[in-house]
Amino acid sequence: xxxxxxxxxxxxxxxxxxxxxxxxxxxxxxxxxxxxxxxxxxxxxxxxxxxxxxxxxxxxxxxxxxxxxxxxxxxxxxxxxxxxxxxxxxxxxxxxxxxxxxxxxxxxxxxxxxxxxxxxxxxxxxxxxxxxxxxxxxxxxxxxxxxxxxxxxxxxxxxxxxxxxxxxxxxxxxxxxxxxxxxxxxxxxxxxxxxxxxxxxxxxxxxxxxxxxxxxxxxxxxxxxxxxxxxxxxxxxxxxxxxxxxxxxxxxxxxxxxxxxxxxxxxxxxxxxx
Amino acid sequence: xxxxxxxxxxxxxxxxxxxxxxxxxxxxxxxxxxxxxxxxxxxxxxxxxxxxxxxxxxxxxxxxxxxxxxxxxxxxxxxxxxxxxxxxxxxxxxxxxxxxxxxxxxxxxx
Numbered sequence: 001x002x003x004x005x006x007x008x009x010x011x012x013x014x015x016x017x018x019x020x021x022x023x024x025x026x027x028x029x030x031x032x033x034x035x036x037x038x039x040x041x042x043x044x045x046x047x048x049x050x051x052x053x054x055x056x057x058x059x060x061x062x063x064x065x066x067x068x069x070x071x072x073x074x075x076x077x078x079x080x081x082x083x084x085x086x087x088x089x090x091x092x093x094x095x096x097x098x099x100x101x102x103x104x105x106x107x108x109x110x111x112x113x114x115x116x117x118x119x120x121x122x123x124x125x126x127x128x129x130x131x132x133x134x135x136x137x138x139x140x141x142x143x144x145x146x147x148x149x150x151x152x153x154x155x156x157x158x159x160x161x162x163x164x165x166x167x168x169x170x171x172x173x174x175x176x177x178x179x180x181x182x183x184x185x186x187x188x189x190x191x192x193x194x195x196x197x198x199x200x201x202x203x204x205x206x207x208x209x210x211x212x213x214x215x216x217x218x219x220x221x222x223x224x225x226x227x228x229x230x231x232x233x234x235x236x237x238x239x240x241x242x243x244x245x246x247x248x249x250x251x252x253x254x255x256x257x258x259x260x261x262x263x264x265x266x267x268x269x270x271x272x273x274x
Numbered sequence: 275x276x277x278x279x280x281x282x283x284x285x286x287x288x289x290x291x292x293x294x295x296x297x298x299x300x301x302x303x304x305x306x307x308x309x310x311x312x313x314x315x316x317x318x319x320x321x322x323x324x325x326x327x328x329x330x331x332x333x334x335x336x337x338x339x340x341x342x343x344x345x346x347x348x349x350x351x352x353x354x355x356x357x358x359x360x361x362x363x364x365x366x367x368x369x370x371x372x373x374x375x376x377x378x379x380x381x382x383x384x
Contacts, residue, residue: 030322030380045328050280052335056310057284063303066295078356
């Protein structure tokens with residue numbers, strides 16, 4: 001189909017003169033042929049050739065631009081099938097991942113009511129019960145016995161003792177048979193008789209506190225502290241550390257009549273008692 | 275000479291006008307372009323061999339393009355489209371290389 005195989009040697013008129021002119025130097029003949037081929041540009045066949053060349057140029061630049069712009073429409077059927085296969089595979093993998101992640105999300109959402117959540121809730125109930133005095137508590141702590149035959153120990157002293165114990169980390173305190181909670185109060189009537197939460201106390205007064213025994217005992221023994229002031233009042237006091245004491249007094253819970261919790265009260269779970 | 279100028283003019287026109295290829299033509303245009311290029315190089319070699327004939331050039335140009343497109347189309351229908359088009363491109367490339375080598379030998383004696 002190309003020139004060298006199908007065409008016989010039919011030189012165009014222009015070239016014959018080049019062949020018979022011996023003056024044209026051998027090395028320059030091809031170049032001169034090239035140059036001469038551009039001279040006869042009015043003949044009809046030259047116009048056709050030029051037209052074809054222009055067409056080729058247009059087709060080439062168009063195809064180049066086409067390949068650059070649209071990758072998919074210029075592909076043939078097989079290539080499109082291959083691309084489709086790849087995309088389908090990838091889509092399948094992504095679908096699997098979607099379902100896996102959805103399942104995991106559901107599981108995590110439901111585990112909010114699962115065993116971990118239940119344990120957390122139970123721990124919170126326990127902590128609050130100990131603080132509110134609705135549950136008995138046991139643990140290491142101290143037992144303080146105040147022997148006061150003359151009734152010199154008053155409310156301030158008892159209050160001091162409770163505050164010092166709390167400062168030392170006591171988590172559950174009872175005085176005689178009264179559980180000390182947030183709403184507890186110590187009063188002293190005109191005759192000097194001490195009451196806690198309205199229950200009259202009489203000597204000996206036993207205070208039981210659960211906490212770190214060493215810390216609680218040291219808190220009682222600080223210079224000018226509770227023990228010192230009780231002894232200064234003329235009563236005697238004995239502080240005993242114990243590896244296991246029991247606070248079995250309970251406090252009846254009462255719903256507040258005036259105080260209401262604010263709508264977005266922060267969810268601070270108190271640490272469960274050790 | 276004229277074909278070269280015509281090629282350049284065609285490239286410029288294509289860049290400026292930016293025509294879009296019709297859909298039915300799109301798979302065959304690349305092969306057709308390569309086949310036409312082969313005919314052009316063959317024509318250039320014929321000029322240098324002194325045997326250039328306009329009619330032969332035009333016929334070979336058109337037949338090259340049409341046959342290459344037809345072979346690709348046939349291959350697609352038969353299901354061997356990729357292999358056949360690869361084969362056509364290889365053959366055209368080989369012919370382009372041999373024509374260019376001959377041109378080079380003519381022009382630079384090397």
